Amino acid sequence: MFFNSWAFALFLPIVFILYWFVFNKTKTAQNALLIVASYYFYSCWDWRFLFLLVFSTFLDYYTGIRIEKSTSEKSRKFWFWLSISVNLGFLGVFKYYNFFAGSFAEMMSAVGFKSSPFLLNVVLPVGISFYTFHGLSYVIDIYYKRIKAEYNFVDYSLFVSYFPLLVAGPIERATHLLPELKEKRSFNYEQAKAGIYQFIWGLIKKVVIADGCATYANAIFDHHESMNSLSLVLGAVYFAFQIYGDFSGYSDMALGMSKLFGLELLRNFNYPYFSRDIAEFWRRWHISLSSWFRDYLYIPLGGSRGGTWLKVRNTFIIFLVSGFWHGANWTYVLWGGINAVYFLPLLFSSSNRNHMDTAKLGWRWESIRVFGSMLLTFALSCLAWIFFRAPSISDAFGYIERMIVNQKWASQYLENERYNYEFVALVGLFVLVEWYNRTKQEPFSGRYSWLKISLGIITLLALGTYSDYKEFIYFQF
Structure with a gap:
């Protein structure tokens, strides 16, 4: 069920x-x-x-x-x-x-x-x-x-x-x-209402965003040998939003329905794709697992105490074990290792805790640097997600190799029921909604809540109808 x-x-x-x-x-x-x-x-x-x-x-x-x-x-x-x-x-x-x-x-x-x-x-x-x-x-x-x-x-x-x-x-x-x-x-009416809002938002993430992205991501990854560079880049981006919409959507639904029973669960996602470095990303992605490994593995091993090589050892252990936790495949282990490599420059420069606040953009030069760091972090995450998604390490390297050497950037038509350009626009709209509401757990609270929830339900009925009701990705873990 x-x-x-x-x-x-x-x-x-x-x-x-x-x-x-x-x-x-x-x-x-x-x-x-x-x-x-x-x-x-x-x-x-x-x-x-x-x-x-x-x-x-x-x-x-x-x-x-x-x-x-x-x-x-x-x-x-x-x-x-x-x-x-x-x-x-x-x-x-x-x-x-x-x-x-x-x-x-x-x-x-x-x-x-x-x-x-x-x-x-x-x-x-x-x-x-x-x-x-x-x-x-x-x-x-x-x-x-x-x-x-x-x-x-x-x-x-x-x-x-x-x-x-x-x-x-x-x-x-x-x-x-x-x-x-x-x-x-x-029973608390306000808590129950907030729970319904969060559940519906999680459902939208799953059946509209995640399932829609899965259609394209599967088509591209399954036929990556014949795809051009643009399609392969889009495939990596589609999977990034598929796994985010799928897992954070599940978490939102879990937290939302728990509020219906008067219980508050731990928050599991905090807008990770707006992170400015990979350390911030892991403080915001699958928070309960990251904190579990931190408290029960990383700190007992010595954490950040001790010499440089001890810190490097502990960093690789925590990421490799985290990767292996996700599945019995070397692709997950390598995915964890890649994230450990991403983390090392921050560790060596003692800047892994520089970004503890929420990212802000404004009409100032500093915003260019902030936006660039968020874009780079997202790109590095997408590159790592290729290994998470690919069935084997050789397939992942083949995917990346063709993405680099093909150098053809014309749009390719993917034969499925959804139109590519329209869905890219939908994902872009989703990103804007997430950015606007990045200080909240879901976007329906606050002013005009009934209007926003009505639009959310309309979106769910109009676009979620086309969902294939795919299983949640993390059910396999």
Whole structure:
């Protein structure tokens, strides 16, 4: 069941009505309803993997309590590493086993040894990377005594399985979400209205921008050998907006529907394509994942403390692991490595925290430099996205090579249902709307909100009708 499906359009109002009008007596009843709804939501994808979600939930709940109650450091470490090992073990088997087995076989073949690796014929459980990281952060925080263990199994189960964030984040922290789940919620009209606005804006990002861009991006990437330089540049730009509209759209819908239930989730995107350098980009893109790796990997490794080479090592580790988290393919690892290389000049010059505010443009010479830095950062991101999108490293290099050497800039007609020039104009309009509203979470709030939401709904009905209702990209991670 996808957020952009008719089934979900029926599911969400039913849960909302039951939540506020039937199960509204106690917070336990509210949480229990959301757990049932979350398990049903997840089972619509594949009910057989519910056992994995339930087992992971019980494992971290139980080990968290055991860690807190342990009277010796040896016992604390045993339960801590049991949880870490089992969680990462499940993630490794389902997500990475075939990748490592296949890569090892290819390496052996390269040196003259033929092998037939045993591969698992299993489907990657949707959302496993997200709910596994929920549990890992919870157990780590208990082990380092940042939080207390949660003894209410209902509350903890909802923290792990809450359906708006279950399959594609944001990656929540127990320090943020659990306190909300332990309080009874009362209906707040203004909060619910803001939630509806944000949900609709996320839906527009997905079905109008992301799905539209996907049509062109797929056509160009799948036939890049016959495309000219202009088309290949457009393909990279289309994919950049596809993945942004797809993932930030999902996050907006998750945050929006959570407000309908009186819950506030962590913000996951903050207009990353208006960043002035790659460090700012990563503070604004997939914020919950970036901060997770910062707090649970980068800082424990030493962070920016120590000598230059230690900083370089930690930077590459954080980006390479981040790339590998996204998928079992060397293209993701290389994508992470490219971003690490982008980051190094900022690290060496100690300028990686220069841009902590929101970019501004005005009628002054400084604006030219700001605009140029945003354009360069976006171009570097698009170049890296080619490796993220391409099926193999050789395809990515082939794409870039043809983009550089072809040097033909005439417009090519792509045979699909959408017109190229009109859609470029639509993406340009989307960028202007994003820029104008870059200090807000969605563009419908403020003055003339009803007019803006009406225009948004008209756009959704007029252009979203043509959406192919594609899956969300991050469902595969």
